Amino acid sequence: MPNKQIVIVGAGPAGLACAEILSELGDYDITVYEQKPSAARKFLMAGKTGLNISHVEDLDIFISRYDHAEWLRPMIELCNAETIQAWMKGLGIESYIGSSGRIFPNEMKAAPLLRAWLKRLQQRGVKFFYRHQVMRMNSLELTVLDLSHQQQHTLKADAIILACGAVSWPQLGSDGQWQHWLDPCVIQPFSASNVGVLVKWSRYLQPIFGQPLKRIKAWAEGQTPQYGEMVISHYGLEGGLVYRCNRDLRETMKTQKSTILYLDLLPDWDQTQILHKLQQGKKQSLNTLWQKIGLDKTKIALIRDVVSKADWNDALKMAQHIKQLVIQIHGLRPVEEAISCVGGVRLEALDKDLMLKNSPHIFACGEMLDWDAPTGGYLLTACLATGRWAGAGVHQRLNAPEKS
Known part of the structure; x- marks a missing residue:
């Protein structure tokens, strides 16, 4: 029996975290489509002056920093600061805790961590297609444009995970075009957060x-x-x-x-x-x-x-x-200048596994969901946490016994 086909749209931290957990949980054919020439460009930009990936403080205080704290709680409890440090160490990246409680890789930069992460995913069989832009989504069927050759092709998947980002820093890939693929009623309009x-x-x-x-x-x-x-x-x-x-x-x-x-x-x-x-x-x-x-x-x-x-x-x-x-x-200041956004896929439009209630086997994670947090490691932590949670949700749905 062929492996289940899983498509992840977006190669930012949430999409990569989703691919990682799925590669651990089952024998899937996992393909990541990214419209930019390389992965996690916003992640790399954020790490240019020092990658603050999480924050060490009491978990209840940490979770209270989010606007939808209780909704995010179970996800962050499974992907907290300690878990993230252990994950980094498993990639060969040592970390340290700054005087303010923020967690940084010893080298400070994001690039070494990203290289190690992508290498491990590729070794596990995760396939990456860069310069590939999703144009349309109709149920579990995607129309993808190969930007290098200007050729379109259509593919079907057993599950799709949207990890497309929000609308801040659109030049790095998060341009919000995915909003046209979904019913407008499931989207809360975006506004700027962490901005001047x-x-x-x-x-x-x-x-x-x-x-x-x-x-x-x-x-x-x-x-x-x-x-x-x-x-x-x-x-x-x-x-x-x-x-x-x-x-x-x-x-x-x-x-x-x-x-x-x-x-x-x-x-x-x-x-x-x-x-x-x-x-x-x-x-x-x-x-x-x-x-x-x-x-x-x-x-x-x-x-x-x-x-x-x-x-x-x-x-x-x-x-x-x-x-x-x-x-x-x-x-x-304009949302395009913001470090992050508030708005996106409404939380009530998602089930407990981050699957869209009106679109079976289509999941969403990361900054494209309607949650907000300050800078200081909270944004990245929630992207990693929701990515892993969505991946686990996909695994559970694809392996659930069929209802008679």
Whole structure:
């Protein structure tokens, strides 16, 4: 009896994780189609400055970082940080835990890990077809275009796994074309996540564009302040701390044109301490005084740009501004610039195995599903976890006893 034919569309982390688990679970003919010339291009781009693949922290806290935490919980419990480190080691890639709890390969880069991963998959018989673009999907039949020779062919599979990515960084392959293959009712429209926010700076702030705001806290209205840093850019603010506030800012802006991001510029001091220091230094210039209480040149420039000049010499008002600086946010940068997206295949359109309820034996995984997470290893972890889960789901479905 011939082996079951399994097609995976997309050679990113989720698709590769799916291929890997299937190659372990059964004797399948597994084929991966990728429209780009090579695998996992976004994965490689993300790893250029250091591949943060997961994060070591209490599992409940880790899972709480996701917007659909309980839905993802069983998948991440089976593909947690410890599991990922062991998997990397099995590929010959040693890892280390940074001071912030983030997990990196010792070499920092993504390329050695990807090479080892692809080599193992190929040794297990997984076939890869690059520069092959899926044009149409009709049930378990796919029309694929060979981009190198501009030839189309049709193929049938026993199961199809869509691991096509979302719509951020489309130049790397995640262009969202797969949305045309599915019923629109199963797709939640995409919007940006982990992306910069728009602020209307004055021209006087231009000299500090690109400078970081270090050791601060930030929060949206009604949310818990989070510690970290961000960067002042020509369009507003970017960086890890503001990305962690994206979800709350985005929700507010669904019903209004702008919202507020609050910054605590001196989180190690309380307002009373700051007020006392400001009152003691009345004879000093403002710049000298502000520097003495711990504000660097970037923070001072920011204060001068957003705080009314009438408040600068009022110690009480300045202490309040320093602890709760109001930044007016006018929007988010385009989704194409985002590190990740929220939106995609609706979770209620999937069964417990990540199979589309209205399309038997068609599964979906990775960033094309409607879940959201901050940067810091959470995105990659969920891609690996949903890929493995979908692969296990395919195996279970293909081997389930037929109902009489």
